[in-house]
Amino acid sequence: MNHKLNILFIVSSFPTISETFIINQIIFLIDSGHTIRILSLKKNNIDSHPKILEYKLMEKTEFINVFPFKKRLMHFLCLFFKANLKTKLLYLQTLKINRYKKQALNLRIFHKMLAVSKFKLEFDIIHAHYGFNSEIYFELKDFPWLRNSKLLTTFHGHDMKTSFLKKNKIRYKRLFDENIMITTNNEYGISLLQKIRRDYKNIQLLPVSLDTNYFHPSSGAKLNQQNTVILFCGRFIPVKAPTAVIEIANILVNYEKILNITFVLIGSGPEEPKVRELIKAYQLESYIKLKGSLNQDDVISEMRNAKIFVLPGITDEKGRAETQGLVIQEAQAIGLPVIVSNAGGMRYGLIDLETGFILPEGDIDAFARIIKKLIDDPALALQLGKKGRNYVVKNFDSKVLGFRLLKIYNELLSK
Incomplete structure (x- = not known):
């Protein structure tokens, strides 16, 4: 892939140190020259991974603020009356009840749109980690920053629980109906997805990765250790x-x-x-x-x-x-x-x-x-x-799987 991409990662929370595989993907893509931004539903107040600080990932992240409704309303009105006509029309688009239903009335779509707008980028790829986060793409795809983008959804495990099978068939109906490209860890992940939508084929294998330069053996031999x-x-x-x-x-x-x-x-x-x-x-x-x-x-x-x-x-x-x-x-x-x-x-x-x-x-x-x-x-x-x-x-090294991810992006964009 010769041209550089604008890629938006959608995650449930950030930073999440237990999900360093997402950080590994982001860092590999940045090192490969691509522009990365992160949209997160929740901000975690935790000690940062050294790579988060080194690559200034928090500066590349916007969080979807969920204020109490009165504060949401005041925020909307304040921004609306200050905005120019073009921006006012975008704001009004989030209030379409026939399209967004309750989320229009409670201004959640507005705040999601507002978070994406702060990046001031038109994205080529939207990479949603966990199936349920792909819903944000479908909600915002008609706005200019996502209008020409392609969605890739990565399923990990608890987003395809068999105990939630009935709910997931409804939740992911649009994702499957539109034949969205999906990645999952292995053949077991594929079997879980195909319980939700039988014979779904647009699935790529992409295991979770690790940095093998960080995880490496100690220099001392253990052969003679007694315990x-x-x-x-x-x-x-x-x-x-x-x-x-x-x-x-x-x-x-x-x-x-x-x-x-x-x-x-x-x-x-x-x-x-x-x-x-x-x-x-x-x-x-x-x-x-x-x-x-x-x-x-x-x-x-x-x-x-x-x-x-x-x-x-x-x-x-x-x-x-x-x-x-x-x-x-x-x-x-x-x-x-x-x-x-x-x-x-x-x-x-x-x-x-x-x-x-x-x-x-x-x-x-x-x-x-x-x-x-x-x-x-x-x-x-x-x-x-x-x-x-x-x-x-x-x-499983993050660079090996990083190159595989780029091939998946390339295949996605070629369709």
Whole structure:
């Protein structure tokens, strides 16, 4: 792609450090010479990622202000009476009740339009992250800044829950009817989308990426380390199965009598009381460390201290499972062998028996058996980890997937 593009990212909130893959995309595109702007529904007051500061991404972002209605109305009237005729006509366009219904009356369309207008750019590509954010494109596509743009929608997981199937068929009807190009993480994501609209074909595979220069192994060898650290990282929710990690530890410590191991769990969430109860019930306090939520640098430090990564995720009672699990690729990039279940899309993020193991969902004994195998054969663990690093660099690095994204943009614009 030789010509430079104006690209608008639409996101739910910004900055969101747990979604560094979006930041990675934006930075790659800026480095490639394209003009990027970000439209966000919510502003997060959090410590900024260094790249956010370096690339001044907050200066490229507008937020859709949701004031109380009286303040919205006063803001509208103040701007309207100060505006020239051309701008007044744009403002009045947001009040079309037959088109925007309630959102016209409560002035939400006006404030969405106002946020986009501040960029003073006509966009070539609108890239909506999460399916529901594509609604903003359809609401504003008749305004001059989006009128000649093409929409790309990226689905990630909770935007296509099977428990919301009926709602999503209605919510995404226009997106599917207009044959909008969609990207999703893997074949599991495609299967979820095709439950919403059977046989929908305009889907491209684009996994979530990571910066493999940032996630890299430590220089020290782990072959002769006496204690084996087994790492879990994820929110403490049923779909991640943190309680299964404690059940695995129980088998290895109390039944297999493997005492030179430590399980480290990074994360927090509603399952934490259950996790603590099981630790106490199985008397595993000396073998399990709960680290809580950590920043990315500390997560990397824990990964470099570990020998094995485990994510025994399940399909929960609402039918939700892990869509990709970027942490699986992060662990491989660090050089860890990974052990995951076959629930959801995790299986598409490693090579079974080469960079790790894919085990039957809910089979605690199988997880314990494979961990024991790797403890008994540390050379095998290192071999798997080395292959995992190479696999992720070739298939999930942010630059590799950045070039794939540019090809998708090019295909979109050529239609």
